Amino acid sequence: MQKTTQIYGLRAIIEAVNSNEEIDKVFLQKGLKGDLMKELEGLLRRNEINMVYVPIEKLNRLTKNNHQGAVANISPIAFHTLEDLVERANEKEGPALFLLLDQLSDVRNFGAIIRTAECTGVDGIIVQKKGAAPVTADTIKTSAGAAYRVPIAKVDHLKDAIFYLQASDIKIVSATEKTDDSIYDVPFTDSIAIVMGAEDRGITPSILKASDYRAKLPLLGEIESLNVSVACAVFLYEAVRQRL
Template structure:
């Protein structure tokens, strides 16, 4: 089987195209971020392909053929997969790796963050503040693209990132591992400056438009908001994340 790779200027990320090539890539455990599928595809091979995508929890999107034509000039055969430039951890691997350190663990969970540049900026701040690992959801999360790497100033190669099926399950796992979970949300009276970050903890940031999912807010250990003194109702998520992380740094340095 021959793998077809290209660098697409619009996505600026490594790609594989063709159903059989992508099937082989999945079976070879390549770190596939997302698959773009032409609407209306049929056939036995395509059914096998769809089943494999679902079984592996790979993020996918059904798009018009014009979208695929813009992503690559090659013969895409109706499907294009983007490959992550980094290797992801499982949650269990990440927690075990961090627990082996002698420092107090600090994790960052991103609930459905979708903008790659926000993601890159957050990774950069996470590296600067000593975050031990970032946890994202397999489906719906911003992919790690070349733009993410650039915005992170290369920090994406330094901070371990784990992918999980559901952020809520990650919250439960971290709590069972002795990690306090703290949600950044305006739906609380607690200020970020009133919450303790000195013990092992995981800070949860929500998506750009919807914030943290209500189901996750119900199960976290604590909630905190950033005081806003102007007329604008919210901060950019990467800026808000920086406020939380540096408050953790401040408290831990006292």
Template sequence: MENQTQIFGIRAIIEAINSGKTIDKVFLQKGLKGDLFSELESLVNKSSLNRSYVPIEKLNKLTKGNHQGAVAQISPIAFYNLEELVIQVTESGKTPLFLLLDQLSDVRNFGAIIRTAECTGVDGIIIQKKGAAPINGDTIKTSAGAVFKVPICKVDHIKDAVFYMQASGIKVIAATEKTNDSLFDISFTEPSAIIMGSEGRGINPSILKVVDAKAKLPLLGDIESLNVSVACGAFLYEAVRQRR
């Protein structure tokens, strides 16, 4: 069965994946066995879809139908191809500004970031297929509809996107407290891509090793960190300020 944002039932999800539907996340029941369920698991793995193993109570909350141990969320948007988007932006004559999100998991933070990205002229947002927040009703609402206006790409690994940006002449800047360099000492006047990390872990250390620059925000109070969507807004508006 299917509604606007969800599919449930093992065979229905298999058919949806095979038909090319844009699946945002698949929830699978913990400990479930069976040939058809194993077929779905293999297809999810082969398609590199974002998945979570959850107790049956979680699935029961997601849908009142006969889910058979599997529920999939359909993305309300079509995702862009990263290479095509970068080429399109660089050939347009403008100075590119991209945003990479390293496994940001909170849908409201994601929505708020998309809204700010639209307001600051970001050319595209890149997220990872696994571990990223889904694009659901909460994301759409928090973004105030901006999710339909900003191109969003999904990649297997954020590090691959970093390397592609660098090969395309785009400087990659990590927003991290693990540096002595201030945000206000970094130039955003050239083609740039900003990386924001997840709410708890921040940016993956392996990604920090390959970026072109790192920058942090000055924190003058006792709290040691900002909400990621607030920090992202500060970075994006510094880029806007420098480019005006």
């Protein structure tokens, strides 16, 4: 059953955080002062929850209720731990297939990627707590419900997740144009985790450096890049092709 995806009001959000609700993002009114606002801001920082300051008009568009200067998006799904994803993958037959999303910010791209991940047998998707696209009603809709079927883990730092995966004998393949290696030259038959970067910036340099492989797609036209969800689909299906 899908949980409510929004709560509003300073005190209500404080209670939600203290109750360990899966909060993806909090919108705070620019310039709003007061003890409750200060308490909420401190609580969000300590729990590393995404928050953004917006004009009151934005909050009014988000909800018609009395928001008191704060609106929070609650995830409609439960998240997993990275350790849980790896353990579950190790229990099944065949090599593991994971997907890491480095600062992907568009919820519809996220939903499309989740849908493809479900279709290609991905064992889990790993995102960073701060800066990643939230799981919203739009994400669920675009994923065609796959968000309820593919386990998703949130981590503090994606680079630490990469080191954990590598220690678990899982190779890291980064999708990037900053390489001479084609996707068709990289082995996908072992246990791997594919890294896809942000729509505008690509993959963080430190994550590229930590990767076992870098691979690019051949682009034969004049446009220099594919939509990230499309590129992700190509990478996942190359893994499927090599494993069949």
